[in-house]
Amino acid sequence: xxxxxxxxxxxxxxxxxxxxxxxxxxxxxxxxxxxxxxxxxxxxxxxxxxxxxxxxxxxxxxxxxxxxxxxxxxxxxxxxxxxxxxxxxxxxxxxxxxxxxxxxxxxxxxxxxxxxxxxxxxxxxxxxxxxxxxxxxxxxxxxxxxxxxxxxxxxxxxxxxxxxxxxxxxxxxxxxxxxxxxxxxxxxxxxxxxxxxxxxxxxxxxxxxxxxxxxxxxxxxxxxxxxxxxxxxxxxxxxxxxxxxxxxxxxxxxxxxxxxxxxxxxxxxxxxxxxxxxxxxxxxxxxxxxxxxxxx
Amino acid sequence: xxxxxxxxxxxxxxxxxxxxxxxxxxxxxxxxxxxxxxxxxxxxxxxxxxxxxxxxxxxxxxxxxxxxxxxxxxxxxxxxxxxxxxxxxxxxxxxxxxxxxxxxxxxxxxxxxxxxxxxxxxxxxxxxxxxxxx
Numbered sequence: 001x002x003x004x005x006x007x008x009x010x011x012x013x014x015x016x017x018x019x020x021x022x023x024x025x026x027x028x029x030x031x032x033x034x035x036x037x038x039x040x041x042x043x044x045x046x047x048x049x050x051x052x053x054x055x056x057x058x059x060x061x062x063x064x065x066x067x068x069x070x071x072x073x074x075x076x077x078x079x080x081x082x083x084x085x086x087x088x089x090x091x092x093x094x095x096x097x098x099x100x101x102x103x104x105x106x107x108x109x110x111x112x113x114x115x116x117x118x119x120x121x122x123x124x125x126x127x128x129x130x131x132x133x134x135x136x137x138x139x140x141x142x143x144x145x146x147x148x149x150x151x152x153x154x155x156x157x158x159x160x161x162x163x164x165x166x167x168x169x170x171x172x173x174x175x176x177x178x179x180x181x182x183x184x185x186x187x188x189x190x191x192x193x194x195x196x197x198x199x200x201x202x203x204x205x206x207x208x209x210x211x212x213x214x215x216x217x218x219x220x221x222x223x224x225x226x227x228x229x230x231x232x233x234x235x236x237x238x239x240x241x242x243x244x245x246x247x248x249x250x251x252x253x254x255x256x257x258x259x260x261x262x263x264x265x266x267x268x269x270x271x272x273x274x275x276x277x278x279x280x281x282x283x284x285x286x287x288x289x290x291x292x293x294x295x296x
Numbered sequence: 297x298x299x300x301x302x303x304x305x306x307x308x309x310x311x312x313x314x315x316x317x318x319x320x321x322x323x324x325x326x327x328x329x330x331x332x333x334x335x336x337x338x339x340x341x342x343x344x345x346x347x348x349x350x351x352x353x354x355x356x357x358x359x360x361x362x363x364x365x366x367x368x369x370x371x372x373x374x375x376x377x378x379x380x381x382x383x384x385x386x387x388x389x390x391x392x393x394x395x396x397x398x399x400x401x402x403x404x405x406x407x408x409x410x411x412x413x414x415x416x417x418x419x420x421x422x423x424x425x426x427x428x429x430x
Binding site: 048055151218223 | 304306307308309310311324325326329336337338339340341364365366368375377379
């Protein structure tokens with residue numbers, strides 16, 4: 001039978017664990033609010049950009065003069081896979097879900113005989129992919145001390161990606177991140193960055209609210225597109241990072257909530273066992289005394 | 297003035313400014329242009345420069361420094377998407393000088409071609425803004 005002391009020690013240890021998870025839960029909750037706000041604030045820019053791009057892109061698709069960022073290089077041999085995760089763990093399946101989706105995609109590409117290059121944003125994603133694809137990882141961008149994701153960070157990453165594209169180091173870029181749906185549900189998502197995905201539907205909607213009028217472009221459509229597409233890459237990366245940040249804190253909040261509840265359950269169970277053992281010991285001592293007295 | 301123009305200034309991080317004004321002068325890549333209510337639909341690249349907001353809601357004129365972006369005029373109003381924006385009064389000569397130095401270095405290092413041309417344009421535009429700041 002375990003001693004009473006060992007029970008007390010275990011209960012104390014689980015209690016302190018519960019304190020930590022509880023604190024982390026609260027921290028994640030408050031950070032989540034900020035991250036969510038940032039994601040919402042970033043939406044108008046991305047939406048308007050998308051609308052303009054859709055308008056322009058629809059008229060440029062199939063045009064031989066279309067910029068490479070829109071039409072692609074004409075090959076699809078080398079893929080750049082950008083995996084955006086977090087630097088920290090303790091967030092349930094957040095990082096592993098993104099990594100899993102990315103891994104499936106990479107495996108499919110490799111099986112098809114394509115070249116794959118991996119750019120990891122966030123340490124956890126790199127760690128998860130390093131086991132299987134260490135040769136494919138070209139670099140890791142650690143978010144480290146970055147408190148809140150700023151546009152400058154995303155812009156820096158975008159510049160790198162674009163430089164690589166200009167240098168012909170890859171043909172297609174895809175980004176993996178977690179879309180924030182709600183506090184309890186984050187959806188790992190894959191999105192093609194280069195060549196740009198231009199949806200046709202919003203374009204039609206946008207021209208409708210012009211009452212049939214036609215945009216004047218200054219300078220011309222081609223130059224605007226050439227200016228806009230690189231910016232769009234930065235905006236998309238920025239959005240992915242913001243969504244990721246919100247998702248991370250959501251996942252962490254849920255995970256820590258579960259952990260806190262689980263710790264509570266463990267404490268209850270241990271306390272019952274502790275009391276039972278204590279009572280058994282008292283009973284045993286009583287029996288010893290009584291039977292001792294009877295023997296006299 | 298009878299009709300006011302609705303003006304939104306959006307940065308990637310948030311909606312910076314949303315109000316009505318009599319006229320907004322935007323530094324387009326092909327030259328400054330003024331937008332009044334009822335302007336024809338237009339999409340233009342915005343160069344580094346100053347946006348002039350005349351007759352905003354509180355009556356005061358506003359000057360805003362923007363870098364890189366896009367202006368879109370629709371019947372609903374004017375939207376400027378800027379990668380960076382701040383009130384003109386907050387511009388510091390020292391910051392601008394530092395940026396100019398960075399750009400000059402980049403320009404000197406860049407290989408001939410499109411990037412170099414772009415950097416050259418950016419440099420010219422920033423110099424113009426710098427000239428406005430005492």
